């Protein structure tokens with residue numbers, strides 16, 4: 001792929017963005033309308049589980065299947081939204097009868113979400129990410145964090161309510177800042193402990209309670225490298241449902257300095273020149289491997305290589 005132009009489609013928006021469904025926020029508040037959609041023969045179901053997302057046989061789209069009678073339960077079927085006025089529900093592959101899951105797998109292919117993101121269009125990859133994020137949350141929030149009693153889905157799955165104390169729980173999304181740090185034509189990248197040799201990526205970290213995203217950028221870079229950065233500028237964000245993150249991509253300038261891995265999360269952190277990064281992006285470097293194209297880290301690096309400094313992020 002030639003990335004010489006910032007208008008290149010793959011540089012405009014990150015993978016896992018571009019989901020085209022109407023999320024049906026009004027319809028899902030009316031139980032009778034949801035029930036009608038559950039009963040409609042036109043409605044469809046899509047499937048994901050801990051192993052991945054069910055794609056159609058060609059592997060080019062998220063599979064859509066008619067809703068079988070046993071799937072038409074509001075405890076099981078989560079309304080994703082409307083697609084050309086056809087309701088699309090999500091079902092957790094891990095909760096289906098073994099025979100159903102096997103039959104679905106034989107009629108399509110269960111693909112890990114990272115592989116699906118690399119293979120699908122942005123719209124279909126965005127749908128896969130949306131479905132995985134929502135099902136991940138439902139799978140892990142069957143009990144109330146306030147009192148420990150069972151919770152049940154409400155509003156066709158956009159939230160859960162405790163049957164005992166009435167607390168309403170909403171899907172959780174964890175903000176993570178990820179930074180393209182630039183100094184004098186170089187970018188600061190780190191190697192995480194346990195990664196393959198030569199694999200480097202942008203520094204990143206969770207936003208802490210009581211902290212802005214911009215403050216998190218400054219703190220994380222200082223903690224992970226000892227480098228001081230200033231004037232962080234937001235570039236783009238990306239849903240990253242592994243299991244529930246929202247990546248907030250920033251660009252920032254650093255004063256000159258010798259980086260050092262100081263907090264134990266990274267074991268190496270270094271400056272890389274534009275020439276080194278160009279060679280790695282083109283697969284011509286034996287010593288440097290960049291993150292995969294589906295990641296916002298790679299999106300930030302590729303945009304910089306194509307000419308987007310902080311001012312033109």
Ligand SMILES: [Zn+2]
Pocket residue numbers: 144145146147148149162163164165166167
């Ligand atoms: Zn409760």
